[in-house]
Amino acid sequence: MLQILSGFGFLTGATYPLRVLAVLRRAPRLWSYLAIPILVNVVVGIALYAGLLLPSLRATEELEISLSNRLDSLLVNLPAWLGFLRFLSSGVDFLLDFLLIVLLFLFTGFLLVQFGTLLGAPWYGQLSEKMEELRTGKVEIVEVGIFRDIGRAILFELKKLGLGMAIGIPLLVLNLLPGLGTLMATIGGVTLTATIICLDFLDGPSERRRLSFRKKLSIVLTSLPASAGFSLVCMGLITIPLLNLITIPLCVAGGTLFWCDRVYPKLPKAGSQGKLNKTSGVPNP
Template sequence: MSEESDFKLLHRVGSLPVGFVAGPTYPLQALLLLQKTPQLWGCVAIPIMVNVAIGAALYAGLLLPAWRGIGQWASGIPLWLAQWVAGLPPWASRLLTWVPTGATFLDDVLRFLLAIALFVLTGLLLVQFGAILGAPWYGNLAEQTERLRMGQLPIGSPSLSRAVQDIWRALTFQLKKLLLTIVLGLPLLVLNFLPPVGTAIASVGGVALAA
């Protein structure tokens, strides 16, 4: 298959849907482009390896110690409640004898919820750091793609200063995203306490914010 026919195929794939439904075709376009130009794989493989290294460091340095901390904190709840019930007046202690037993179940629930929150937090940190540190390769990938599509490279050549600029640009972009999430996410969280209209608005707003 010639270069011209390859790019015609990419163009046809990209022009099939219109509007917001065009997004699902982008991974296919990317795979076709990588198949046609194997030299671009370096711009893809290196950020992947960077993300794997960052993920291993985050999970080893943050997830495992935090998981042990959660276990130590949650395991002390039944004992604390048992001591609290024992210190109550006799009539209250008899009424609340079930509390220490129920706390064991509460311990398991808390471990589960905190584990989910910990995994989500670690994943978010991985995404943020991966996007920032992978910015130089993403920028190079964009330039090479522009060269293939437009026939020319953007003005400038790869250098350390450009890599630093790419990282700084990615960092400011992620900070803006974080600020936007806080500014819009907190009101949406409050709207969840106003069912059913507030919950519906919060759901739509959350999807729009995530997009």
Template sequence: MIYPLKAIIEGTRLVFEPGLRRYVIGPIVVNVLLYGGTLFYLFENFGGWLDYGMRQVPEWLTWLEWLIWPLLVAALALIVFFTFTLVSNLIAAPFYGFLAEKVETRVTGRPPSDERGLVKSGVDALGRELVKLGYILPRMAALFLLGFVPGLNLITPFLWAAFSAWMMAVQYLDYPMDNNQVGFTDMRRRLRARWWPTLTYGACMSVATWVPVLNLILLPGGVAGGVLLWDRYYRPMVPAIR
């Protein structure tokens, strides 16, 4: 039995083994550049966003400002986190796809069931990221707008946290599934059917993304961990009927 946290730890060890390290350099460089830019932008603008959000609180809820303020901080931080994650993964997708392929070959002794060439796999990986964006962005927008509804905005940080776990599972477990030609709809079906390891893994990856510096190695490690979970929980499932 391999648990999600154990899979991420084992995956992090794997990606720095000889023969796999080369596939980690690209994602690390991408994340360093985006992480630095995101922190700079956040420090420059976060105070203004927070002031604007507090001005939207209706007068009849002013007595709850002590509670609304930290919830608003959490919601804004989660929105920035989502944006950073989406952009980072869009750029790093081809690297992560190749890494997942090599890890699967190393761990299982057989390559993914994918007959696409190297170039086509890279192009298709970018296309798959756009499909994910089309799935994730409308749901992000709905949660964002919900944050402006008085009363309901008190629960939005908790909804963002739950959605974060699901989104990260969709993002990182998709690499081995895409390599094995599992369609996006079928991929989500498999994740829902194995909801406990799915959400646990997604929550662990969400936390990993927030850890400064360490996240640079935990994210590629999470990709490798996703391969281990794919082989344990999701590969044995019957494919969806087309």
């Protein structure tokens, strides 16, 4: 019954960013690991909002005016009995304005996640480690060396880019079909964005165990629908301007909690060769 009420885990997954607040209340020392990531996000956010968001808002406004003028020119010569179409055009204008602004904020928030987590990776890594240690009593790390570690980080970003292109380009083509094609492309675009965001926020504990990209993607898919609830809430949180400077670190911590609760128990027993317990510095039993 609880499974049904929680949407088979969807609603439970959606609560993880908020669960972090309860953990921080019980362990206030963790706030110190949020300070620098928030500062990094402020710097990156200022750059993105000043260099991208404000010019894009002006361009969006010009596009809206142009589309509105074209629509008005089509409606001006309509007979009186079709006058109701003018009211419909006002509704279309409002809906278009809303969708364009939401998509713009979502895109800006998505970029903030990508650049913010990349630049703040060392501090996000520490935050994730502390959350895992608090949740499971230990932190498991497979040591591979700094150069291989950097190579894995670069490869992870390239594979995310490849995934985005492999799915995003067909979606753009599908978007050329009016009506159903646009709807399917929109749903596909949201799903793709949510998947990449989920990969980012679950990456801390996954990368410490040096899982492959395919395994990381498999974790996202096999954790459905809980991972969908988690990623969609995170999408909403990173879309809100200024607030996302704070919510991104919360989503990183929430991703670690999600991983510890819903992924870790399903993994093979700890203690595989090369895996270390960081808290004790000895191989796991």
